[in-house]
Amino acid sequence: MEPINNLPKLPRFLFLFFKWYCKSEKFEELHGDLEELYIDRLEEIGKTRAMFHYAWDVMRCCQPYAWKKLESQINSNTAHMLKIYLRIAVRHLLRKPGYAALNIFGLTLGIVSSLVILLYLNQELSFDNYHKDVDRIYRVSSHFTEADGTKDSWVTTQVPLGPTVHETFGEVEQYVRFFRQGRTRFESKNVNYMMEDVYLVDSTVFDVFAFDLIHGDPATALIKPNSICLSESEATRIFKGNNPIGEILETDNFSFEVTGVYKDQPKNSHLIAKALGSASTNQQMYSSERWGGFGIYTYFKLTPTASPQVVEDRLNGEIMDTYIRVIFDRFDLQVVYEMLPIRDIHLYSEFEGEPTALGSIDYIYIFSVVAIFLIIIACINYMNLATAQSMRRALEVGVRKTMGAKRGSLISQFIAESVVIASVSLVLSLFILSLVVPVINIQLGTSLDFTQLLNAEVILVIVMVFVVTGILSGSYPAFYLSAFTPSKALRGGGSAKRSGNPFLRRGLVGLQFAISIFMLISTFVINDQMQYLRNKDLGFDKDQVVSFNLSRETVQQWDVLKQRLLQNPNISNVTTASSIPGGGYPNRMRSVETNEGNMEDLGMNELRIDFEYFPTLGIEMAQGRNFSFEYSTDTARALIVNEAMVRRLGWTDPIGKRIQFSRDSTVFHRVVGVAKDFHQSSLHDPIEPLLFAPSLENPRVMVKVEGNYLETINYMEDKWKELFPNRPFESQFLDQNFVQFYEDDRIRGNLFLGFSIIMIVIAALGLLGLASFTAEQRSKEISIRKVLGASIQGLVSLLVKEFVILVMIGAVPAFVFAYWFAENWLNGFEYHVNINLMLFALVIVIITLVTVATTGFHAFRVAQANPSENLKNE
Amino acid sequence: MAKVINMGRYYIGEFEEIVLLISAILFEEAYAVLIKAEIESQSGRKVNISAVHKALYRLEEKGMLESYMSDPVSKRGGKRRRLFRITPVGKKALDDSKDLRMSLHSQIPEKAFQWNQ
Numbered sequence: 001m002e003p004i005n006n007l008p009k010l011p012r013f014l015f016l017f018f019k020w021y022c023k024s025e026k027f028e029e030l031h032g033d034l035e036e037l038y039i040d041r042l043e044e045i046g047k048t049r050a051m052f053h054y055a056w057d058v059m060r061c062c063q064p065y066a067w068k069k070l071e072s073q074i075n076s077n078t079a080h081m082l083k084i085y086l087r088i089a090v091r092h093l094l095r096k097p098g099y100a101a102l103n104i105f106g107l108t109l110g111i112v113s114s115l116v117i118l119l120y121l122n123q124e125l126s127f128d129n130y131h132k133d134v135d136r137i138y139r140v141s142s143h144f145t146e147a148d149g150t151k152d153s154w155v156t157t158q159v160p161l162g163p164t165v166h167e168t169f170g171e172v173e174q175y176v177r178f179f180r181q182g183r184t185r186f187e188s189k190n191v192n193y194m195m196e197d198v199y200l201v202d203s204t205v206f207d208v209f210a211f212d213l214i215h216g217d218p219a220t221a222l223i224k225p226n227s228i229c230l231s232e233s234e235a236t237r238i239f240k241g242n243n244p245i246g247e248i249l250e251t252d253n254f255s256f257e258v259t260g261v262y263k264d265q266p267k268n269s270h271l272i273a274k275a276l277g278s279a280s281t282n283q284q285m286y287s288s289e290r291w292g293g294f295g296i297y298t299y300f301k302l303t304p305t306a307s308p309q310v311v312e313d314r315l316n317g318e319i320m321d322t323y324i325r326v327i328f329d330r331f332d333l334q335v336v337y338e339m340l341p342i343r344d345i346h347l348y349s350e351f352e353g354e355p356t357a358l359g360s361i362d363y364i365y366i367f368s369v370v371a372i373f374l375i376i377i378a379c380i381n382y383m384n385l386a387t388a389q390s391m392r393r394a395l396e397v398g399v400r401k402t403m404g405a406k407r408g409s410l411i412s413q414f415i416a417e418s419v420v421i422a423s424v425s426l427v428l429s430l431f432i433l434s435l436v437v438p439v440i441n442i443q444l445g446t447s448l449d450f451t452q453l454l455n456a457e458v459i460l461v462i463v464m465v466f467v468v469t470g471i472l473s474g475s476y477p478a479f480y481l482s483a484f485t486p487s488k489a490l491r492g493g494g495s496a497k498r499s500g501n502p503f504l505r506r507g508l509v510g511l512q513f514a515i516s517i518f519m520l521i522s523t524f525v526i527n528d529q530m531q532y533l534r535n536k537d538l539g540f541d542k543d544q545v546v547s548f549n550l551s552r553e554t555v556q557q558w559d560v561l562k563q564r565l566l567q568n569p570n571i572s573n574v575t576t577a578s579s580i581p582g583g584g585y586p587n588r589m590r591s592v593e594t595n596e597g598n599m600e601d602l603g604m605n606e607l608r609i610d611f612e613y614f615p616t617l618g619i620e621m622a623q624g625r626n627f628s629f630e631y632s633t634d635t636a637r638a639l640i641v642n643e644a645m646v647r648r649l650g651w652t653d654p655i656g657k658r659i660q661f662s663r664d665s666t667v668f669h670r671v672v673g674v675a676k677d678f679h680q681s682s683l684h685d686p687i688e689p690l691l692f693a694p695s696l697e698n699p700r701v702m703v704k705v706e707g708n709y710l711e712t713i714n715y716m717e718d719k720w721k722e723l724f725p726n727r728p729f730e731s732q733f734l735d736q737n738f739v740q741f742y743e744d745d746r747i748r749g750n751l752f753l754g755f756s757i758i759m760i761v762i763a764a765l766g767l768l769g770l771a772s773f774t775a776e777q778r779s780k781e782i783s784i785r786k787v788l789g790a791s792i793q794g795l796v797s798l799l800v801k802e803f804v805i806l807v808m809i810g811a812v813p814a815f816v817f818a819y820w821f822a823e824n825w826l827n828g829f830e831y832h833v834n835i836n837l838m839l840f841a842l843v844i845v846i847i848t849l850v851t852v853a854t855t856g857f858h859a860f861r862v863a864q865a866n867p868s869e870n871l872k873n874e
Numbered sequence: 875m876a877k878v879i880n881m882g883r884y885y886i887g888e889f890e891e892i893v894l895l896i897s898a899i900l901f902e903e904a905y906a907v908l909i910k911a912e913i914e915s916q917s918g919r920k921v922n923i924s925a926v927h928k929a930l931y932r933l934e935e936k937g938m939l940e941s942y943m944s945d946p947v948s949k950r951g952g953k954r955r956r957l958f959r960i961t962p963v964g965k966k967a968l969d970d971s972k973d974l975r976m977s978l979h980s981q982i983p984e985k986a987f988q989w990n991q
Binding site for chain 1 (some may be wrong): 905906907910922923924926927928931932943947949950951953954955956
């Protein structure tokens with residue numbers, strides 16, 4: 001007999017589901033068939049698609065021929081009753097299809113949206129959790145405090161830190177360093193490939209990070225200098241499916257031999273590398289003993305028994321004393337290391353220089369709350385609709401009770417009904433979800449993965465949601481309805497007053513309004529802020545500026561290229577700098593003259609620019625002048641600072657202040673001008689103090705273009721090709737770079753907008769049902785009023801008024817919370833709009849209009865009806 | 875549970891007929907996955923495994939197929955297959971169906987197929 005455990009790795013959830021519904025005597029043959037199909041497909045169409053087919057088959061096979069007989073499982077009487085409950089529940093729903101549809105639709109909307117949020121949260125919370133021994137992996141980052149109290153926090157550390165600590169600390173099992181190379185040009189067989197996110201790493205990388213090598217041996221792949229491992233997608237891009245091992249890739253500086261290919265990293269990684277070169281390739285950098293420069297990422301894997309606190313203390317103790325104080329004490333600069341668990345980086349890091357965009361734990365909380373709101377609103381709907389229907393069921397309850405039904409069995413019956421509705425909604429939701437997730441990903445720029453729903457935790461949450469919506473929302477109507485006394489229930493009629501606790505129901509509706517108002521206001525505030533970010537004057541002219549890069553070689557020919565570019569009448573200005581606005585800049589220790597005339601050592605954010613920088617970007621001088629060739633000493637001695645720097649240093653008269661590039665240097669640079677502040681980086685951050693040093697050879701080019709873009713860019717490319725026929729010309733608009741800063745904000749804004757619309761739709765659906773019910777309930781009253789001369793408007797407003805009052809009551813807490821939330825959120829931006837109170841009024845108007853429209857429709861119908869129709873039975 | 879079975883004639887649907895025919899063709903090897911593959915390759919239409927299952931069990935219920943379990947198969951983790959075999963009743967149903975078709979076919983007047991006159 002073959003062992004049974006050589007099962008293919010099938011999603012456990014589906015397997016259990018199959019086992020659950022399938023008769024045990026048929027399980028062997030049926031599941032065997034599915035397994036066989038799966039294995040056949042595995043070879044034919046790959047794992048993912050085979051799994052989807054398997055999932056589909058499991059669903060399809062869920063048919064009577066495979067089902068267990070309920071009786072064989074449970075006590076036959078209970079099973080029989082359960083069947084009857086379900087049957088009655090289904091019949092009730094079918095008898096009132098409109099009502100059932102309303103309920104199911106509302107609940108489905110709620111569940112789909114909260115599952116979307118769940119997927120999003122699941123993705124955000126799962127960052128980097130796929131590494132082996134993930135709990136033992138830490139990244140070291142550095143905090144700095146300068147003499148004047150300026151604080152900085154960087155993710156980077158020094159080159160010798162990793163090896164030194166690994167050698168001396170018993171607690172550190174392994175270390176790995178990432179030397180960021182950024183965008184790199186690779187040449188293979190005379191074809192150029194540009195690649196982002198290239199790193200040089202220690203050969204130990206595979207001991208710490210979970211890179212899954214498809215080709216190559218992790219133990220040896222990155223030991224030799226000039227070795228490189230590529231991600232699968234890059235390997236395919238360059239080598240078109242041929243085995244890349246042993247192929248040669250040339251860069252500007254090195255020549256690499258491909259020694260490995262690894263699977264593309266999961267999207268939930270804080271560091272994504274397209275290629276990993278061996279760090280030993282760059283011998284000079286690799287073996288550097290400089291403890292003064294912070295520029296690389298260092299990760300430690302601790303031993304299973306080590307305490308991270310102890311390691312951190314030792315870092316800030318002995319390492320600091322031996323290597324770092326000796327350098328920085330004389331600058332009065334304090335360095336403190338922090339070890340951040342790798343799993344916390346994505347949500348908790350507040351360091352600068354992260355390799356990828358981060359999430360934020362605040363948003364995790366916010367979206368969790370939104371998901372809970374959505375479920376609450378959907379549940380309230382169900383409760384309201386179910387209790388409102390109670391009068392119709394009173395007769396049934398009366399008869400059942402008279403026939404001897406116990407309260408318990410009535411409760412089970414009503415809960416069965418809500419469970420049926422919840423189940424239908426759940427199945428529908430999963431189906432809808434599989435369809436909408438790709439659409440959401442495209443529309444909102446997210447990268448959600450539907451298959452994540454098959455995770456155990458996620459399934460647990462779904463089951464919980466199911467229990468909450470099904471049983472909790474079913475329990476109120478169940479307990480309420482089952483409490484009818486048969487005599488009253490059977491008497492029927494005239495019992496409008498007892499159709500559920502009106503206060504509770506109104507309270508629930510009020511809560512729905514409050515939540516909707518809160519969401520809508522928040523959405524408007526977010527949109528307002530996004531608009532502001534898009535349109536805010538950044539202090540420089542980011543439009544119509546095209547940028548491209550120069551390499552170490554191409555920069556030699558820059559003067560020639562510059563002259564050729566300027567010949568085009570559409571190009572008015574060109575400039576080069578060490579980085580473009582939106583890019584980073586180094587922080588270097590400089591000796592700076594204080595307002596009192598002493599020299600003090602301070603870290604300065606430094607940009608290197610040529611003389612055309614300010615005119616090209618349209619930045620004006622607040623004081624003094626720009627660099628100029630008229631002054632022969634400018635290239636060697638002049639400096640410009642921005643207004644923020646003047647404020648930081650407290651200079652009253654900045655022009656002529658002295659700065660030494662190192663304390664021992666005999667050269668004094670002098671400030672010749674103060675540039676007006678502009679936003680070098682995103683509006684999340686304040687304007688940083690900047691120092692501009694003149695330099696005529698810089699890696700980034702910015703070209704101010706007027707008139708026809710396309711033609712001009714083509715012209716630029718032509719000129720580039722004349723000089724550098726073998727190098728690709730890649731340009732981008734400066735404002736593209738800025739859009740990226742707000743990409744995450746934009747996604748969240750879109751999600752918020754979507755969810756608040758859905759909430760309002762759900763709430764409106766509930767309102768529609770409730771309004772039709774109250775209008776019907778009061779139809780006799782309305783008819784009598786009408787006979788006595790009430791106008792239709794009067795009657796409609798009578799019915800609508802009730803709900804509008806609820807809107808107003810709900811608005812009060814909503815305003816308070818919305819204001820509080822908006823203020824907190826906006827404070828996360830250094831530059832933000834003020835909360836516009838008109839928005840609050842606008843939201844009230846919108847919600848009131850929706851309310852009037854939904855409730856007024858039924859009110860109008862009842863008010864218009866012929867009184868004799870409603871009164872003839874009395 | 876009372877099942878209404880038409881005892882007078884051996885009535886089967888079109889898909890059931892195909893399943894029955896293929897089960898007969900695959901003699902001794904007829905089980906769901908292979909039948910599904912055979913249907914797909916012979917008729918070119920895609921069918922879900924559950925449809926094949928359903929048809930097989932119904933045909934068994936109607937007495938047109940009988941079944942027994944195979945030896946354990948390693949490909950499916952040591953699980954056994956349910957193999958189907960056509961019964962005389964099944965053969966009768968196929969014959970009836972074929973005869974009916976043939977007889978109907980032969981009754982079509984020749985003119986019915988002449989369009990261009």
